[in-house]
Amino acid sequence: xxxxxxxxxxxxxxxxxxxxxxxxxxxxxxxxxxxxxxxxxxxxxxxxxxxxxxxxxxxxxxxxxxxxxxxxxxxxxxxxxxxxxxxxxxxxxxxxxxxxxxxxxxxxxxxxxxxxxxxxxxxxxxxxxxxxxxxxxxxxxxxxxxxxxxxxxxxxxxxxxxxxxxxxxxxxxxxxxxxxxxxxxxxxxxxxxxxxxxxxxxxxxxxxxxxxxxxxxxxxxxxxxxxxxxxxxxxxxxxxxxxxxxxxxxxxxxxxxxxxxxxxxxxxxxxxxxxxxxxxxxxxxxxxxxxxxxxxxxxxxxxxxxxxxxxxxxxxxxxxxxxxxxxxxxxxxxxxxxxxxxxxxxxxxxxxxxxxxxxxxxxxxxxxxxxxxxxxxxxxxxxxxxxxxxxxxxxxxxxxxxxxxxxxxxxxxxxxxxxxxxxxxxxxxx
Numbered sequence: 104x105x106x107x108x109x110x111x112x113x114x115x116x117x118x119x120x121x122x123x124x125x126x127x128x129x130x131x132x133x134x135x136x137x138x139x140x141x142x143x144x145x146x147x148x149x150x151x152x153x154x155x156x157x158x159x160x161x162x163x164x165x166x167x168x169x170x171x172x173x174x175x176x177x178x179x180x181x182x183x184x185x186x187x188x189x190x191x192x193x194x195x196x197x198x199x200x201x202x203x204x205x206x207x208x209x210x211x212x213x214x215x216x217x218x219x220x221x222x223x224x225x226x227x228x229x230x231x232x233x234x235x236x237x238x239x240x241x242x243x244x245x246x247x248x249x250x251x252x253x254x255x256x257x258x259x260x261x262x263x264x265x266x267x268x269x270x271x272x273x274x275x276x277x278x279x280x281x282x283x284x285x286x287x288x289x290x291x292x293x294x295x296x297x298x299x300x301x302x303x304x305x306x307x308x309x310x311x312x313x314x315x316x317x318x319x320x321x322x323x324x325x326x327x328x329x330x331x332x333x334x335x336x337x338x339x340x341x342x343x344x345x346x347x348x349x350x351x352x353x354x355x356x357x358x359x360x361x362x363x364x365x366x367x368x369x370x371x372x373x374x375x376x377x378x379x380x381x382x383x384x385x386x387x388x389x390x391x392x393x394x395x396x397x398x399x400x401x402x403x404x405x406x407x408x409x410x411x412x413x414x415x416x417x418x419x420x421x422x423x424x425x426x427x428x429x430x431x432x433x434x435x436x437x438x439x440x441x442x443x444x445x446x447x448x449x450x451x452x453x454x455x456x457x458x459x460x461x462x463x464x465x466x467x468x469x470x471x472x473x474x475x476x477x478x479x480x481x482x483x484x485x486x487x488x489x490x491x492x493x494x495x496x497x498x499x500x501x502x503x504x505x506x507x508x509x510x511x512x513x514x515x516x517x518x519x520x521x522x523x524x525x526x527x528x529x530x531x532x533x
Contacts, residue, residue, distance in 0.1 A: 107181040111174050111212060115220045118170035123224035124243050125163040127235035128153045135233050142237070149240030152247070157261065157272070159240075161254040162247040170220070174212055183208040301431060307463075308429040313396055314389035315461055315479055316429050317410040317419035321515050322459075325350045328358055328378030332369055335377045339363045346407045348420055349381045355416040357409050360384045384409050389418050397426045453523070455509065458482030458516040469521070471502035481506065482516035500524065 131139070131153050140150035152159045183204040190200035228235045247254060262272040285306045289299055308316075326335055326347045339347060344363065351358050359381035369380065385408040387396055400408060400423055412418040456465075460481045462473055478484050485506055488499045493516050497508040503525045510518040 107177070107185070111178050111182065112215065112219070114170050114174035114177065115212070115215045118167050118174070118216065118220040119224035120239055121163045121166035121170065121243070122221050123228040123235055124239040125160065126225045126228035127232045128159050128240060129156075130229060130232040131236060139233060139237060145241055146237055148244050149236045152240045152244050153236065157258040158247050158254060159243060161257040161261070162243055162250065164257070165250055165253060166243075166246060167220075171216060174216065175209070178208050178212045179205060182212075304430045308426070309392065309394050311393045311429060311463075312389060313387060313391050313393055313408075313410045313421050314418060315463075316393045316425050317389070317421040318425060319419040319459070320354060320417050321512070323348060323420050325354060325357075326361060326377045327351075328376060328381065330377045332366060332375050332377065332380070335361070336366050339366055346422075348384065348407075348409065348417075349377055350417075351378075357384060357386075357417055360407055386411055388413075393421075393426050393429060396421065397423065400426075454521050456481065456519050456521050458485075458518060469502075469504055471504050473501060481519065485516060485519065 128149075136150045136153050139146035139153075183201070186204040186208060187197075187200045190203055191197065195203060265272045285303075288294075289303055289306075294302070324338075324342045324344060324347060326338065326349050328349050328351050330338070340363075346360050346362055348357050348360050350356055358378065361377055361380050361382065365380045365382075366377075369375075385400065385403055385405045387399070387408055387410065389410050389412055396408065400406070405423075407420060407422050410418040410421055458480060461479060462481060462484060465481045466472060473484055476484065476487050478487050484501075485497070485499050485508065486493060488501075489497060492514055493508050493511060495508055495511060499506045503523065505522040505524050507520040507522065508516055509520045510516075
């Protein structure tokens with residue numbers, strides 16, 4: 104009887120190998136398949152099988168069916184009769200003992216098939232799809248070669264039925280959407296918090312346009328093309344930037360840019376203008392995705408570009424640093440002013456924010472939801488709500504927060520105070 108039990112367990116385990124191989128091959132992503140392919144000849148065989156779902160699915164189903172058939176049939180024919188005498192000894196009649204023995208044997212084999220032949224192998228395959236595929240796929244490939252005629256019949260039948268139901272037999276799996284890819288990557292347990300933050304910024308930056316990352320024209324220091332070099336040197340030393348857009352008749356007539364090094368290295372006695380030292384500047388529409396613009400800047404070896412609005416005017420400029428900061432955060436240098444000290448005590452429910460803060464960043468930081476509108480920044484939202492030119496101390500309430508205009512730069516809202524109006528441990532804010 105022990106030999107019979109061992110044989111049944113072997114049949115169940117063989118079925119489990121087929122089930123594990125199926126889950127492993129189905130779970131493989133394209134990158135994992137390529138890695139398997141480059142790993143070794145054995146891995147290449149596993150990758151080839153993973154790219155042929157008809158072949159491996161048919162092979163697996165044949166293997167699982169055959170293993171299940173033999174375990175059930177062998178159990179019913181060999182194990183059940185061995186149990187009958189025991190049941191008869193408990194007082195059951197011969198017919199009742201045979202029936203109960205068959206039912207009990209079937210239930211035990213079904214339990215073993217579920218645990219050892221399905222659940223455990225599939226759980227292991229899900230946790231280590233690449234390793235399981237590397238071990239089990241080549242034997243499955245050889246098995247598929249042996250049962251090729253049966254696979255051909257099953258494949259033809261399956262393809263025909265899939266077409267009838269409106270599917271594509273050649274399609275391996277449904278394409279993952281960008282949102283699903285983002286959730287899968289950021290939800291991976293092996294990624295550290297800082298890496299997760301950077302990856303999240305990369306995904307977010309991929310959705311942002313140049314209009315969202317640029318420096319608006321109101322914050323750009325331009326140089327007129329007819330400015331004498333001597334005056335330009337003094338202006339650039341005072342401003343502290345390395346590159347300056349050069350304009351002709353107006354701010355919408357940007358003719359190029361000049362590097363501060365060119366101005367400083369020029370002959371002091373040279374009587375020329377900034378326009379004489381002007382370099383070409385890359386111009387792109389504001390709707391251009393920021394990362395696509397970065398690729399063009401790398402291709403052209405450009406550090407600065409002109410952002411053009413829909414009317415052909417100057418919307419602003421963007422630098423490589425501006426785009427990279429969307430991913431890694433603010434990058435300061437030794438010439439940047441030190442960060443301002445906080446104007447409110449730690450633990451208070453108000454803080455100062457820049458007017459150029461993007462609406463998307465504001466929503467992420469506060470949890471507030473702003474309605475869609477013709478604005479990109481929080482200052483633009485306040486202007487849209489005011490419907491007039493702003494004044495200091497103007498206020499706008501939005502979704503549990505109050506925005507107070509704190510500082511103006513000409514007509515532009517330079518800074519605001521953000522105050523929570525939600526009830527909390529200290530009561531509602533002002």
